[in-house]
Amino acid sequence: MGFLDIDNTTKSYGAVEVLHKVDISVEEGKFLVLVGPSGCGKSTLLNMIAGLEDITSGEIRIKDVVMNGVHPSKRNIAMVFQSYALYPNMTVGQNITFGLEMHGTPKAEREKAMHDVAKLLQIEQLLDRKPGALSGGQRQRVAMGRALVRNPDVFLFDEPLSNLDAKLRVDMRTEIKKLHQNLGTTIVYVTHDQIEAMTLSTRIAVMNGGYVQQLGTPQEIYDTPANIFVATFMGSPAMNVVPATVRLANGRPVAEVALHDGSLAELPFSQDNLAAWEGRDILLGIRPETITDEDAADRKSSNIAHLTNRIVVTEPAGSDTFVSMTLGGKDVIARMRSDAEVRPGADFTFAVNMEKAVAFDPASKNRIVP
Amino acid sequence: MSVAMQDTAIRTGRAVRVLIYLFLLLFALFYLLPLYVMLVNSVKPLSEITGGGMMALPEVWTIEPWLKAWSTAQIGVEPTGLKPYFWNSISMVVPAVAISTILGALNGYVLTKWRFRYDTILFGLMLFACFIPFQIVLIPMAAVLGFLGLAGTASGLVLVHVVYGIGFSTLYFRNYYAVFPTELVRAAQIDGASFFKIFWRILLPSSGPIAVVCIIWQFTNIWNDFLFGASFASGDGAPMTVALNNLVQSSTGVKEYNVHFAGAILAALPTLLVYIVAGRYFVRGLMAGSVKG
Incomplete structure (x- = not known):
């Protein structure tokens, strides 16, 4: 039993099922991120937790109390909306205390709570202003203040940073993380941005097409993705997925991949059980940062393979240089140090950290589990 | 140049x-x-x-x-001038405008923020009220007023205008609220505000422009209405428009054109006043809501 339990929950609109038997459990004080592309059902699920959408079947429990059919205001939750949803006709102070007022909290207490929250979020000087006179970042703070003041069991965030510009988004991300660390509240956070998901969460649920594709810690999701969708959705640039054939070399499995000119290269696996796949095709997943030059290869890795291939394009990005090549007929991106000596059209010897490589079943698209 | x-x-x-x-x-x-x-x-x-x-x-x-x-001036048989009828009109128009505007706002609120099955069909049916000619409803309306015991009373006339006005006021408010962010309503729900609290505290304070449009529209229409007034109000209860007609159309005595002109201006004065006071907001409100959606 967790603090927030989503138990076998489905959602249908008429005959169309948009969420299929979702099972998620969150411990107290954890930060759960629901991440996925548009239309994957993540916002619907959040609205179901909030009570803004009905639950078709299954149960949602907060602190072991079944929430099905309970009015949103009686669930002891608070929500931060994508558009902030600040009441335009009220001042910042009134916005923050509106929920307390509706719950019949005495005025003196409301004032105190408002000032405490305003101090925490550094918006004290804005209390008498209307939301229309605030900047995006300030509105974001007020929206969070409105959620914080209620002291709820669970915070729900619905893509709260997507309306901010890039720099402010990064600042506010840190801010939210700090807030979570200081207050230790339970948070459910919806986003389509996988970097937000990775940086903020203690647990991630990757969703697609109404299914939870994988539920786990950020590290688990990143290093051992359950399937190709998770592998390519999480991480930027996306994981390279290369068609390969499993062969045996000295009794150990290797991936045979085609280079730019059609000649074959062998990359030894760290996963012994792949020997059972000898002669069969697989999809080899390699993260861009695990393909480097020799000098930058991970010293702790026990399995560095070398691969000489032609460089097609180089894209210097300041801190890194992205190098693309053709492998197994696909474009493959390598993330190199910015001072790596790479030239388009030249042959280069790459070091591939095969310890981090994963293999997928081309039929089911699932990861071949060691 | x-x-x-x-x-x-x-x-x-x-x-x-x-x-x-x-x-x-x-x-x-x-x-x-x-x-x-x-x-x-x-x-x-x-x-x-x-x-x-x-x-x-x-x-x-x-x-x-x-x-x-x-x-x-001689109105019908009594030499009372337009004064009593002016107050008749005022006491009929004010409640009729107020009630139809508030009901229209409530309808708009429900039709956009508390969606239910077949709500668009219901809205479509309500729009018919905007297109049905007055003459068609005269006889059924008379029957209804008789059934309710309101025939020939000021309240009866108020009811007629409210019913007729709801179509337009609903149209205005529905289209205005359609672009009003639903997330605000959801946030208020989570904050624990009730159905009417949300309406009263969140939506209405932001409805200024469209309320002005609605009030001007209803005021002008109801004040200027002659047909309903002539059909459903009798004698002393008649509104200004009917009284003006009785003044001008009197078949006995000398036709006092100067008095007629003055009476006509008096009858038009309130609507003129409303336009001068709120006309600015009228255009702004039309731009803000009712044209879109």
Whole structure:
């Protein structure tokens, strides 16, 4: 039993099922991120937790109390909306205390709570202003203040940073993380941005097409993705997925991949059980940062393979240089140090950290589990 | 063309410009002509009008016709002037406008923020009210008023106008609220505000522009209505428009055109006033909500 339990929950609109038997459990004080592309059902699920959408079947429990059919205001939750949803006709102070007022909290207490929250979020000087006179970042703070003041069991965030510009988004991300660390509240956070998901969460649920594709810690999701969708959705640039054939070399499995000119290269696996796949095709997943030059290869890795291939394009990005090549007929991106000596059209010897490589079943698209 | 003049897409010389303004002035004068005739003739003695000087300025200025139209003119059989009927209209129009506007706002709120099955069909049906000609509903309405025991009363007339007005007021508010962010309603729900609290505290305070549009529209229509007033109100309970008709159409005695003109202006004054006071918001409100969606 967790603090927030989503138990076998489905959602249908008429005959169309948009969420299929979702099972998620969150411990107290954890930060759960629901991440996925548009239309994957993540916002619907959040609205179901909030009570803004009905639950078709299954149960949602907060602190072991079944929430099905309970009015949103009686669930002891608070929500931060994508558009902030600040009441335009009220001042910042009134916005923050509106929920307390509706719950019949005495005025003196409301004032105190408002000032405490305003101090925490550094918006004290804005209390008498209307939301229309605030900047995006300030509105974001007020929206969070409105959620914080209620002291709820669970915070729900619905893509709260997507309306901010890039720099402010990064600042506010840190801010939210700090807030979570200081207050230790339970948070459910919806986003389509996988970097937000990775940086903020203690647990991630990757969703697609109404299914939870994988539920786990950020590290688990990143290093051992359950399937190709998770592998390519999480991480930027996306994981390279290369068609390969499993062969045996000295009794150990290797991936045979085609280079730019059609000649074959062998990359030894760290996963012994792949020997059972000898002669069969697989999809080899390699993260861009695990393909480097020799000098930058991970010293702790026990399995560095070398691969000489032609460089097609180089894209210097300041801190890194992205190098693309053709492998197994696909474009493959390598993330190199910015001072790596790479030239388009030249042959280069790459070091591939095969310890981090994963293999997928081309039929089911699932990861071949060691 | 001088250098100082702003270089717009349309190039016009000074001569063309003068011509354009001349034309506009001419049209403005033309459209103001009826008002001029009414004003001028309402402040001159009857003899000057019958003497053929309808377009001329009065030789003798008098406010006698105004006073007569207001308090002593023969309306039907009683020499009461328009005064009691003016108050009839006011006491009928104010509640009718208020009730139909509030109901329209509530309808708009429910139709956009508390969606239910077949709500668009229901809205479509309500829109019929905007297109049904008055004449069609006269007899059924009379039957309903008789059934409710409101026939010939001021409340009956208020009911008629409220029912007829809901179509338009719902249309205005629905379209205005359609673009009002639903997330605000959801946030208020989570904050624990009830159905009416959300309406009262969140939606209504943001409805200023469309409320002005709705009030002006309803006020003008209901104040100017003649058919319902003539059909469903009787004798002393008649609204201003019916009384004005009775004043002008009286078949006995001398036709006092100057009194008629003064009476007509008196009848038009409230709507004129509403436009002058709130006209600015009217255009703004039309732009803000009702045209979109």
